[in-house]
Amino acid sequence: MTAFAEFENRVAVLTGGASGIGRELLNQLVLRGAHVAACDIDSDRLETAVRRARASNPEVRVTAHVHDVSDEKSVVRLVKEVAKEHGSDAIHLLFNNAGVVGGGSFVVGQRDEWERTFAVSWFGTYYCTRAFLPMLVAADQGVIVNTSSVSGIWASLGAGSPHTAYSAAKFAVRGFTESLLVDLRAHAPHVSAVLVMPGHVRTRMPAPPRSWRRALNSLFADYQPVTSKQAAEAILNAVSNGDWRVVIGQDAEAVDARVRADPYTAYD
Secondary structure, eight states, rough: OOOOOOOOEEEEESSSSSSSHHHHHHHHHHTTTOOOEEEESSSHHHHHHHHHHHHHOOSSSSEEEEETTTOHHHHHHHHHHHHTTTTTTTTTTEOOOOOOOOOOHHHHHHHHHHHHHHHHIIHHHHHHHHHHHHHTTTHHHSEEEEEOGGGHHHHOSSTTOOOOHHHHHHHHHHHHHHHHHHHHHOOTTEEEEEEEEEEESSSSOOOOOHHHHHHHHTTTTTTTOOHHHHHHHHHHHHHHTOOSSEESHHHHHHHHHHHHHHHTTTOO
16 A cells, blocks of 8 residues: 555545544544544534534644434535535545444344444445545545454454454445455555454443453463554554554554454364
8 A cells, every 4th residue: 555644635535433443544644634524323422523623733624514324315415515615626534434233142142233234334434535525535645544443353252252244244334344455456446444453442332341462372371452542543553654554553453364264263
């Protein structure tokens, strides 16, 4: 992937920007001089995050957009808002960061919870990439940054803890991003894709159950979750350096190595 060395005066679109990794990405993008269109469904938290980002660098434009990324019509409206409020038909960075956790069991869980989790965590990525692709192609250089998860490497939370909706969505994000590497190289070589696979990050998202630390023969029982700030730094450093694959956290690194080494017993 081509390095994205200069953030100043570039336009970034960020979903899930009100909290967690998204809020830290917003903060760090603004400090690097990027103009940011931040999107979230939580209007109060989004306004707070945007207000703080504006205060940290009054020289850049930061806009707030309340939309549900699982609703394609809402995403289409988001594109129009970004083009109007940032006065441009091009963007340089798209961070598909929005996601929700739920729908653990496909067998005994509630269908509406399962489908809501899958819709936000997968279709949000798909709809935003589809809708913003023309604006990325219109730029001199573009990057699509898709947040998958350690759950896109290993579809479990440990013994007796199914994680089907979120894992299915994050596996979809992973496959989509890896396939984009080839597709973009062939049809839009100035646009690239970055796959982000964090483990447990200290955010508002629910912490993994106790079975997580005991998983895979307690492979990562003593890991320490990274902070949202550390995760955001790792993501932006990868974009800057031209790295297309980012695994974040001791637990994610351990799972990645273990599943690659012996995928056949990963669910024993």
